Amino acid sequence: MRYALGPAGRRALRRVARSRPLLAFDYDGTLAPIVDDPARAAMRPWTRELLSRLAGRYVCVVVSGRRRRDLVRRLAHVGIAEAIGNHGIEPWRTSARAARLVRRWRGQLEARLFPLDGVIVEDKIYSIALHYRRAHDTLRAKAAVLEAAATLDGARLIAGKRSVSVLPAFAPDKGAAVEEARVRFGCDAALFVGDDTTDEDVFALDHPGRLLTIRVRRRLGSAAQYYIRSQSEIDTLLARLLALAEEEGR
Numbered sequence: 001m002r003y004a005l006g007p008a009g010r011r012a013l014r015r016v017a018r019s020r021p022l023l024a025f026d027y028d029g030t031l032a033p034i035v036d037d038p039a040r041a042a043m044r045p046w047t048r049e050l051l052s053r054l055a056g057r058y059v060c061v062v063v064s065g066r067r068r069r070d071l072v073r074r075l076a077h078v079g080i081a082e083a084i085g086n087h088g089i090e091p092w093r094t095s096a097r098a099a100r101l102v103r104r105w106r107g108q109l110e111a112r113l114f115p116l117d118g119v120i121v122e123d124k125i126y127s128i129a130l131h132y133r134r135a136h137d138t139l140r141a142k143a144a145v146l147e148a149a150a151t152l153d154g155a156r157l158i159a160g161k162r163s164v165s166v167l168p169a170f171a172p173d174k175g176a177a178v179e180e181a182r183v184r185f186g187c188d189a190a191l192f193v194g195d196d197t198t199d200e201d202v203f204a205l206d207h208p209g210r211l212l213t214i215r216v217r218r219r220l221g222s223a224a225q226y227y228i229r230s231q232s233e234i235d236t237l238l239a240r241l242l243a244l245a246e247e248e249g250r
Contacts, residue, residue, distance in 0.1 A: 004214045004226035005236060012226065013191075016212050017244035022187035023054065024178050024202075025234075027064040027071060029195035030216055033231050034161060036133060041074075048078060050238035055079040057245040059185045063088060063174050065165055065198055067124045081185060087158070087167055087198060088177030089126045092184075098126045098168045105152050105166060112148040116141055126171065133162040158198045165198060175201035178211075191241075194224075195231065 002008045025031050031051065032041045043051070054060055061082045064071050068085030075083055084090065089098065106123050109130065113119050118135030121128060130149060135141035145164050149157050158165040167173075172180075174194075182190045188210070192202045195216035203213045203223035215224035216231050228237055 001215070001218055001222065001224060001227050004228050005233065005240065009214075009226050010240070012212055013240060014244055016189055016191050017241065017248055019188040020186070021058060022178070022182045022185055022190040023058050023060045023241065024181065024190060024192045025051075025060070025062050026174075026192075026194035026196070026199055027062055027066060027074070029161065029231060030193050030234060031062065032074075038131070043074075044235070047235055047238065050235060050242060051080070052078045054238055054242050054245065055081070057242070057250040059187055061178075061181050061185075063177050063181075063192075063194075063202075065124075065127070065129065065160070082181060084177050084181065086124055086126045086171075087165060088172045088174045088180075089167070092177075092180060093172045094126055098171055101154060101168050102126060102128055102166075105155065108152065109148055109166075112151075113144065116144055119145060127168075128166040130164045130166065131162065138162060160196050160198055173201035174199060175205045178202050179205065179207075193228075193234070193237065199224075 028034060028041050031047060032043045035041050055078060060080045061084055062075060062080055063084040065087050066085055068083055068090035071083040071085050105128055109121050119141050120131040130145045132138055132141035132145055149164055149166050154169050156167045156169045178190055178192055191212045193214045200223055205211055213224045214226045215222050216228055218227040
């Protein structure tokens with residue numbers, strides 16, 4: 001994994017900028033800093049300004065585990081081409097089957113996890129997020145959450161930052177969502193920036209020369225090709241992409 005803002009990374013960014021690329025970003029931990037209360041997560045004003053300017057020059061999408069309507073509200077007036085929610089399920093892969101499954105899981109999870117202080121069961125219609133960030137004993141809460149989620153039939157689990165996402169096993173992942181967006185918008189290549197385990201489905205895609213992946217913070221074992229050192233460096237990365245767009249006359 002190489003530094004995205006170093007010499008090799010800059011060359012890779014330039015190659016992407018010269019194509020017709022899709023620029024795709026995760027939200028929490030990537031465009032917006034991680035906060036204790038997910039409801040308060042927001043982009044810094046300068047990040048929002050840079051993303052808005054970039055969206056005027058390239059096809060930009062945001063791919064998040066959040067519900068799409070929540071994501072749309074947070075990205076209001078930025079001008080992105082699409083807000084893709086629920087880990088890639090919304091808006092193109094929603095189904096009544098997934099919604100029924102999630103409703104059943106919610107009752108089972110609430111019954112098992114109700115006694116645990118600081119654990120939140122978030123129903124996102126097509127998936128569930130189990131948050132334990134506020135638990136007094138996070139290790140005990142994590143173990144209980146994983147144990148409860150493991151009892152669900154037909155579920156795929158994704159462990160995140162003090163949370164576990166529960167999705168129907170048949171639902172698409174972020175990797176499929178990014179590739180579908182690239183095709184839908186007629187892009188030649190894609191760049192994706194993410195920060196968490198849920199983003200590894202994109203990092204692991206095998207599309208040589210057609211996909212550039214960047215992780216927020218270097219991590220051993222990640223499939224991402226490049227990294228930036230911190231979430232705050234997203235501004236430097238966006239500014240670099242904007243400068244390249246101007247050089248290309250976009």
